[in-house]
Amino acid sequence: MSTSNQKLENWVNDIANVTNPDSIYWCDGTHDEYEGFIKEMLNTGDLMKLNEESFPNCYLHRSDQSDVARVEHLTFICTSNQEDAGPNNNWMDPIEAHNKLDTLFENCMSGRTMYVIPYCMGPIDSKLSRCGVEITDSPYVVANMFLMTRMGQKALARIEREDKFVKGVHSIGDLDPDKRFIMHFPEEETIRSIGSGYGGNALLGKKCHALRIASWQALKEDWLAEHMLIVEIENPQEEKFYVAAAFPSACGKTNLAMLIPPEGYDGWKVRTIGDDIAWLHMDDSGQIWAINPEAGYFGVVPGTNEDDNENAYQAIQSNAIFTNVGLTDNNEPWWEGKKDGNPTIDWKGETISADSGNVFAHPNSRFTVSAKNNPKYSNLADSPSGVPISAIVFGGRRSELAPLVYQSKDWNHGVLVGASVGSETTAAAAGEVGIVRRDPMAMKPFCGYNFADYWTHWLSFSSKSERLPKIFHVNWFRKNDQGFIWPGFGDNLRVLEWIIKRCQNQADAIDTPIGFLPKPEDIDTSGLDITKDSMEELFHINKDQWLEEMESIREYFLEYGDRMPEMLLDEHRKVVSKLEQSD
Numbered sequence: 001m002s003t004s005n006q007k008l009e010n011w012v013n014d015i016a017n018v019t020n021p022d023s024i025y026w027c028d029g030t031h032d033e034y035e036g037f038i039k040e041m042l043n044t045g046d047l048m049k050l051n052e053e054s055f056p057n058c059y060l061h062r063s064d065q066s067d068v069a070r071v072e073h074l075t076f077i078c079t080s081n082q083e084d085a086g087p088n089n090n091w092m093d094p095i096e097a098h099n100k101l102d103t104l105f106e107n108c109m110s111g112r113t114m115y116v117i118p119y120c121m122g123p124i125d126s127k128l129s130r131c132g133v134e135i136t137d138s139p140y141v142v143a144n145m146f147l148m149t150r151m152g153q154k155a156l157a158r159i160e161r162e163d164k165f166v167k168g169v170h171s172i173g174d175l176d177p178d179k180r181f182i183m184h185f186p187e188e189e190t191i192r193s194i195g196s197g198y199g200g201n202a203l204l205g206k207k208c209h210a211l212r213i214a215s216w217q218a219l220k221e222d223w224l225a226e227h228m229l230i231v232e233i234e235n236p237q238e239e240k241f242y243v244a245a246a247f248p249s250a251c252g253k254t255n256l257a258m259l260i261p262p263e264g265y266d267g268w269k270v271r272t273i274g275d276d277i278a279w280l281h282m283d284d285s286g287q288i289w290a291i292n293p294e295a296g297y298f299g300v301v302p303g304t305n306e307d308d309n310e311n312a313y314q315a316i317q318s319n320a321i322f323t324n325v326g327l328t329d330n331n332e333p334w335w336e337g338k339k340d341g342n343p344t345i346d347w348k349g350e351t352i353s354a355d356s357g358n359v360f361a362h363p364n365s366r367f368t369v370s371a372k373n374n375p376k377y378s379n380l381a382d383s384p385s386g387v388p389i390s391a392i393v394f395g396g397r398r399s400e401l402a403p404l405v406y407q408s409k410d411w412n413h414g415v416l417v418g419a420s421v422g423s424e425t426t427a428a429a430a431g432e433v434g435i436v437r438r439d440p441m442a443m444k445p446f447c448g449y450n451f452a453d454y455w456t457h458w459l460s461f462s463s464k465s466e467r468l469p470k471i472f473h474v475n476w477f478r479k480n481d482q483g484f485i486w487p488g489f490g491d492n493l494r495v496l497e498w499i500i501k502r503c504q505n506q507a508d509a510i511d512t513p514i515g516f517l518p519k520p521e522d523i524d525t526s527g528l529d530i531t532k533d534s535m536e537e538l539f540h541i542n543k544d545q546w547l548e549e550m551e552s553i554r555e556y557f558l559e560y561g562d563r564m565p566e567m568l569l570d571e572h573r574k575v576v577s578k579l580e581q582s583d
């Protein structure tokens with residue numbers, strides 16, 4: 001296979017001239033091809049076969065031990081004007097960045113095959129989808145892209161028709177962390193990544209294209225590319241609602257997208273459209289529609305079990321690639337929170353004992369599966385027009401402060417709520433875990449331009465439609481001295497039910513300085529082992545803590561200087577003054 005598109009052909013040849021591979025292989029995206037890659041990686045030791053009886057067609061990949069998460073400090077947005085990248089991004093001058101990368105990429109593929117992966121983010125026949133081509137020297141990346149995107153011949157045909165694609169070049173290089181860079185050139189719609197094989201750094205369709213480059217494209221073309229799951233909720237009256245929710249990495253997006261209704265919620269059905277990324281477009285009537293640009297899940301493994309998240313658990317029983325999990329004595333994958341099995345080997349391949357304190361799976365170990373493995377996959381994930389969004393939900397991991405749920409007063413206040421998201425850091429990115437940091441719209445690591453311009457873009461929607469989704473904030477992670485107060489997982493449907501009722505004007509709310517809160521009786525807790533006092537704790541607003549929080553948000557906004565939209569600062573002032581006046 002090669003291409004009739006001259007632009008693509010020339011670009012591939014240019015990259016080959018610099019990287020000097022032994023051969024060039026164009027991926028056709030067929031199942032046979034995928035199997036061929038698996039076979040090859042079993043031979044080279046890049047993959048190990050897992051127990052064929054209990055985990056058919058499942059494989060384990062062990063990454064380099066220094067290459068287990070996204071590397072935000074090595075991720076750059078290279079715009080000609082530094083201000084366009086903003087204080088939220090590392091910036092490098094594009095000429096300097098290209099020079100640096102040209103040196104690192106020189107001959108980096110010699111002795112290796114260069115794979116060319118044409119892919120389409122979103123349903124092949126959707127006008128909301130966008131295409132890209134990833135060049136890589138890693139068969140592990142190709143196999144993951146096969147599961148995560150619509151790639152191969154059909155994507156290539158669309159690229160040839162449109163004559164437009166995002167250019168991504170990836171090489172694992174020599175995996176030296178000192179020579180690792182994930183660079184984005186939004187003005188050129190180009191990505192160059194070297195020195196890492198980890199998903200978020202190497203599967204360029206995902207974070208690099210579908211968020212960083214796409215957020216820039218969305219700014220220019222008037223839509224939104226967001227770090228959001230999309231979930232379909234059907235009530236007993238058979239009405240369907242679509243909710244998009246943004247939480248920082250490893251804060252339960254996959255679990256919420258695959259939620260199983262709790263006991264007593266007969267007649268409720270929950271299906272998944274997407275678990276990580278949503279592209280939102282407004283139609284002529286002012287309705288927002290969302291597509292999931294991905295076709296698979298790259299999910300956090302630890303904590304996945306049959307009791308808490310059965311759909312995710314079922315999804316990874318066959319045809320899955322596991323990265324950096326442990327192994328049991330009968331060659332099954334094992335991770336903390338799995339509940340059964342006898343682990344003997346850790347993610348590094350070392351035999352260890354199951355004494356307390358020993359960890360078998362890396363905390364950011366991952367599964368890669370096709371979305372179709374999910375028993376609750378919604379066919380509308382393939383709909384070219386996407387799904388109509390009723391509610392947008394923001395959330396973070398906050399052991400204090402934020403109530404279980406509240407609703408913003410209107411769209412602009414909702415933009416403030418999203419822009420103010422703070423969350424305790426997780427293992428999804430290299431660095432210290434558990435520190436509260438600002439993660440606006442859960443996009444801190446993924447917005448491909450200046451956050452101030454991004455908030456201005458979000459605010460611009462308020463004058464464009466009377467039919468905008470309602471905006472909410474949730475916090476599943478509030479703690480007291482006995483641990484998490486809210487049970488989470490399937491019980492989160494109790495909160496989504498209130499959200500849906502608010503969208504239908506069927507539930508009341510209490511007007512507070514921070515937003516609308518449910519009346520205590522409006523969250524259905526029947527069958528739940530939770531006391532009235534705990535429910536009160538979950539909704540308690542501590543005025544002093546909130547004033548401190550608002551001050552820290554104000555200081556954060558100041559970093560954005562003159563580009564900061566006055567409208568957002570106004571929203572902030574309104575909340576502060578209401579808090580000050582409250583008792």
Ligand code: OXD
Pocket residue numbers: 070199200248249250276298428429
């Ligand atoms: C992810 C992440 O892998 O956000 O989705 O890190």
Ligand code: MN
Pocket residue numbers: 227248249250276
């Ligand atoms: Mn994510």
